[in-house]
Amino acid sequence: MASVPAFAPRRDEPVFARLAIIGIGLIGSSIARAAKELNLAGTIVLADRDAAVRQRARELDLGHAIAETAAEAAVDADHVILCVPVGACGEVAAEIASELKSGAILSDVGSVKGSVVDAVSPHLPEGVSFVPAHPVAGTENSGPDAGFPSLFLNRWCILTPPEGTDPSAIAKTRQFWEGMGALVEVMSAQHHDLVLAVTSHLPHLIAYNIVGTAEDLEAVTQSEVIKFSAGGFRDFTRIAASDPTMWRDVFLHNKEAVLEMLGRFNEDLALLTRAIRYGDGETLHKHFTRTRAIRRGIVALGQEKPETEKLRKD
Amino acid sequence: MASVPAFAPRRDEPVFARLAIIGIGLIGSSIARAAKELNLAGTIVLADRDAAVRQRARELDLGHAIAETAAEAAVDADHVILCVPVGACGEVAAEIASELKSGAILSDVGSVKGSVVDAVSPHLPEGVSFVPAHPVAGTENSGPDAGFPSLFLNRWCILTPPEGTDPSAIAKTRQFWEGMGALVEVMSAQHHDLVLAVTSHLPHLIAYNIVGTAEDLEAVTQSEVIKFSAGGFRDFTRIAASDPTMWRDVFLHNKEAVLEMLGRFNEDLALLTRAIRYGDGETLHKHFTRTRAIRRGIVALGQEKPETEKLRKD
Incomplete structure (x- = not known):
């Protein structure tokens, strides 16, 4: 990867000394690629419960090490990101809890936040912060091969830290996502x-x-x-x-x-x-006219190119 | 335009000596651009009921002449394409009927075909064929500036000629759309x-x-x-x-x-x-799994690139 020009500035100093990614799908493997390429973490350890996925992650040379279990990956990590389906977050948190070191920041990437906070919080050891994250980015593809490092570039990542979360843990998590080119916003899980x-x-x-x-x-x-x-x-x-x-x-x-x-x-x-x-043509026409405004807002914000531009490129 | 390499082969001989396009929006202006660039018509006359649109069409140098009225544009035309909203087709057909020469082929580009056939057929003069067409192509943009000549390239155009339509009129209409790079299919309006x-x-x-x-x-x-x-x-x-x-x-x-x-x-x-x-997670999972099949069909047919490919280009 060293020969490919980075899509975002490469850091001189990593944000986290040791990063653990649990779950090597589209999101997990994209984080691993971005973090490695941009030097956002000194050591990156990945884990997946599926042996075939772990094998594929080794072949793809994702991160620096592939652990056999989530608990093993979490040992000594400064930042642990759960990249598993929303319904599995509580279970994985329970599994790794005893391995989390004091000062570690636990995070996730789930598309739902309230239930993840409810499921993970009871397992959180003293001295560990939980900063839930949701990168609003994705493609139609899944699995370790589907990931790519610029997936989060110019995409929003929403952090939903529970009340009372250590502000420095929030700041570090923000720094990490901004390091991958994401735009970060903080709001309540609800x-x-x-x-x-x-x-x-x-x-x-x-x-x-x-x-x-x-x-x-x-x-x-x-x-x-x-x-x-x-x-x-x-x-x-x-x-x-x-x-x-x-x-x-x-x-x-x-x-x-x-x-x-x-x-x-x-x-x-x-x-x-x-x-x-x-x-009733008038009702239809009125409705179809007012929906154009939101589209103009999206194009103006640069979240999407107008369609003709994309077509012309083909 | 001569310096731009054509996106489809330019014809030595035009398909139609004289082409009339009624309505200069996204579709009408795209047809005008493609037909001129690819020599699909010897002379291209456009008309629009909106004076500002006619003026803009002149500035854009669309076709060879801009007529003041639809009837004027239809005079002596071999192929007349109604590029107006579906609800206006009958009215425009009535307006131009007396100007249509024997042997002319009338067509349209409406997204609904049954009602257009019903609305246009009563006005069809003896000796004029009606070959309704629907190019399944478009963008979110409207108006004469939105058009571009390759809009129909590799897109389907559906012809719905009423029973008894002169086969040579169907063949010529097919030739015209294929000339613009479209894939043509014939089916009933219903x-x-x-x-x-x-x-x-x-x-x-x-x-x-x-x-x-x-x-x-x-x-x-x-x-x-x-x-x-x-x-x-x-x-x-x-x-x-x-x-x-x-x-x-x-x-x-x-x-x-x-x-x-x-x-x-x-x-x-x-x-x-x-x-x-x-x-009921099982019902959801089952439903979400079977919908992937249609997507694979669309990607396999080349009607769309997988999303990651598009993202990587950005």
Whole structure:
């Protein structure tokens, strides 16, 4: 990697002497790659409960060492990041708790924060800080091969430290994510779960749902759906190709916020459905006009290029 | 444009001596650019009912002439393409009917075909063929500036000629779209409307709806929605930024098929909602796993690159 120009400044001094990454999927392997390339940690140890994944991580030369167990990886680590599905965080925290040294910072990358805080906090030893993190970045691909070091570049990472968390632990965690090129924001776990319910969880559920609906049709074949997907459907299929286990856990663990958003979504959809049924073009046009504003905000913020620009590149 | 290498082979002989394009938006201006660049028509005349758009088309040097009215543009044309919202096709057909010469081929680019056939057919003069076309291509942008000549390259264009249409008119229309790099498929208007209801119309409605839902929240600000849109929401905003008039007409004119698909979508969503409410992780995981298959089909067909490839390019 030394010959490849870094996508972000390489640090002279690492943020953490020893970093442990538990779970070597898309996110875990991307952190390992970024941290190594940018010198964010002196030693990087990874662990995964799947032996085949550990083997692949060795072949990919991720980090500096691959541990056999999460507990082994956590020994003497200054920063431990749980990169496992949301539903597994509590269990892994319990498993590594006795190995965490005083002063260590425990973190995670889950897409739901309230339930992770609830599940992890009881296992937290004295002297260890918990700074939950959620990098709002990803692709449709999973596994150790899917990761790449610039995954977090210019993407938001939300930290949701519980009240009373040591400010220096928050500052170090921020420094680490900013070191990978991320933009860091701090908010409460509860607010995070509400924001993400609408910007991420509901869109995923809707995408999974519509792709399922399309698969079940009798009058339209699957090959036709695939062929003519450029009309809008294609974008939904990318979202609906995300990791099933991760997303199952997201919905089970952010249930209240997702159900609340789903309720609102359904009410609004009933209104549009009614407008279509009764030929109310004015209601449709009004609705379709006001939704353009949010898009302009996203393009203006540089979180996305306008589509023509991307098309022209092809 | 002569100095830019063509994205598709330039023809020695044009397909049509005289081409008329009625409506100079994203699609109309893209056809004008492609047809001129690739020599698909000897003379290209454009018309638009909006004087400011006609003026802009002159500044952009689109085609060879800008007519004041649709009727004027249609005079002596071998191929006339209606590039107006679906709901305006009948009216424009009535307006130009008396100017259409015998042997001319009338076409359109509407996203709904059944209602366009119904609206246009009564106005069709003796000796004029109607070959409805739907290029399944577009961007979030509208207007004469948004067009570009390679918009149709490797995109499907569906022709839905009514029974009894002169086969040579169908062949010429196919030749024209293939000349712009499109892949052409022929099917009935009714089947088209069903296929597109699921691959395009329903996704657009859902996207418009979810963006509207997000805008109305009190607990989450619009700026937060914009900031953290990378989690999935962003893709919906692109779709929900499409032209409001075009989409109003699509829903009003493909009402039955869209309502049918909406019904199925709602039934499926009720099932997923119930699984979330009762913590049925198995149902969720099963559903999220089978939706990956369609995505693989789309990537395999080359209609879309896997996401990581796109990200790595940035």
